[in-house]
Amino acid sequence: MSSDYIAIVGLEIHVQLKTHSKMFCACPVEFGATPNTHTCPVCLGLPGALPVMNEEALRLTILAGLMLHCKIADICKFDRKSYYYPDVAKNYQISQYDMPLCLGGGIPLHDLAYPKDAQKTIANKDKVVRLTRIHLEEDVAKSFHLENTSGIDFNRSGTPLMEIVTEADIDSPEEAFACLTSLKQHLLYAGVSDADMEKGQMRCDVNVSVRPKGTEKFGTKIELKNLNTISGVRRALAYEIERQIGIVSAGGSLQQETRRWDDDLGETQLMRVKESAHDYRYFPDPDLMPVKTTELLAVAKSVLPETPAQKRTRYENDFGVSSYDAAVLADNLDLGSYFERAATNSPRGKQIANWILNDLQSALSAAGQSIATCAILPSYLDALVAFVADGKINGKQAKEVFAEMFSTGRDPAVIVEEKGLKQESDAGAIGELCDQVIAANPQSVADYQAGKTAALNFLKGQVMKLSKGKANPTLAGELLAQKLN
Numbered sequence: 001m002s003s004d005y006i007a008i009v010g011l012e013i014h015v016q017l018k019t020h021s022k023m024f025c026a027c028p029v030e031f032g033a034t035p036n037t038h039t040c041p042v043c044l045g046l047p048g049a050l051p052v053m054n055e056e057a058l059r060l061t062i063l064a065g066l067m068l069h070c071k072i073a074d075i076c077k078f079d080r081k082s083y084y085y086p087d088v089a090k091n092y093q094i095s096q097y098d099m100p101l102c103l104g105g106g107i108p109l110h111d112l113a114y115p116k117d118a119q120k121t122i123a124n125k126d127k128v129v130r131l132t133r134i135h136l137e138e139d140v141a142k143s144f145h146l147e148n149t150s151g152i153d154f155n156r157s158g159t160p161l162m163e164i165v166t167e168a169d170i171d172s173p174e175e176a177f178a179c180l181t182s183l184k185q186h187l188l189y190a191g192v193s194d195a196d197m198e199k200g201q202m203r204c205d206v207n208v209s210v211r212p213k214g215t216e217k218f219g220t221k222i223e224l225k226n227l228n229t230i231s232g233v234r235r236a237l238a239y240e241i242e243r244q245i246g247i248v249s250a251g252g253s254l255q256q257e258t259r260r261w262d263d264d265l266g267e268t269q270l271m272r273v274k275e276s277a278h279d280y281r282y283f284p285d286p287d288l289m290p291v292k293t294t295e296l297l298a299v300a301k302s303v304l305p306e307t308p309a310q311k312r313t314r315y316e317n318d319f320g321v322s323s324y325d326a327a328v329l330a331d332n333l334d335l336g337s338y339f340e341r342a343a344t345n346s347p348r349g350k351q352i353a354n355w356i357l358n359d360l361q362s363a364l365s366a367a368g369q370s371i372a373t374c375a376i377l378p379s380y381l382d383a384l385v386a387f388v389a390d391g392k393i394n395g396k397q398a399k400e401v402f403a404e405m406f407s408t409g410r411d412p413a414v415i416v417e418e419k420g421l422k423q424e425s426d427a428g429a430i431g432e433l434c435d436q437v438i439a440a441n442p443q444s445v446a447d448y449q450a451g452k453t454a455a456l457n458f459l460k461g462q463v464m465k466l467s468k469g470k471a472n473p474t475l476a477g478e479l480l481a482q483k484l485n
Ligand SMILES: [Zn+2]
Pocket: 022, 025, 026, 027, 038, 039, 040, 041, 042, 043, 044, 158
């Protein structure tokens, strides 16, 4: 991005809630069902059908609001947003206008939420993107276009939808990426949505403008649609910011418009020009009473899980892991859960974290598996780490046992027994090996005694080799040093 300009970005994110039934009727919510099999007079928008509110959707939205430190309104209200469109059969969508469920709050951007290649150059550490509001509405039906005809699937019509609106706080494509990643993580933690963008469970519209540095007046705001992935949002913004700067810096002017992102071509394209602000003629839905949130809020508070930030801090404090390791473990719910099962009641949390983040992660990725299907029981991983810590086996032997555990899921105690893998920690026996090595390597001995400390590692390696990998390497090093000094 040209350093003479600043970009101003705000997001509007729609999130499908993980409820069993729709927002205002009892039809099931199911992704991928045969079109128009989950419908009734309410979600088909037939005249005279009466909506009945889904309490679970209200509770989940409050839960999301609490996770993001929003203020939960004492009373919220549903309004009719009027518009005419094939996928809105009743010519209005039920939404919330002036009394949304959640106000304020924010999305914290931690380092790992940024794209991997941008984590070393974060411009604003620990930034929080402020939220304007979160409101609840119903999703519309889905239009699809075939070669000669178009169709509408009403299965989606009436699905509970949370709209999360951020302030225009975002400065770069990387921050937008981090904002969506962190939001998704908070939603997964709260269990309110699976937030899978590719399944349309989380959809994002982006507002972006640019202005020359040092000026106050906001540039023309342009809206981007059709963003299906978080990395797509980053790419679309990178393109669009450069496009806008190119036009403005060449003396041109921009118009308020909505543009579509084409990920294959890697460019935004004009969809429509905004000639005037929409007037949706909002008015309170006469079929739905305003909702007092006191009781729902109490229930939500009683089941409120910890936030990702709280979990990271707990891992550092309770298990003694580094802040980076805590962040990686807390980044993935399954990974964190595995770690906790292995490390709770173990004094070896830090070593367990090392095994998970190094050996286990790389074994899983090499095998194309995820932690959820890992064959090693968490308690067995702790047992393996304990064998090393207690000096029963050495690090090299532990890798061998680990490989066997990973492919068979067997108890490390049994594997150690069967393979006869016991670390030799008898000073007499190792001392004899040291003597043999010293006698056989006069040059290295002379090097070491002349001050080349690295020669000791070579000699230690020879002792390990002679013991067929069974010697306690620390003890071998100590005995060699004793003998040579
Ligand atoms: Zn229905």
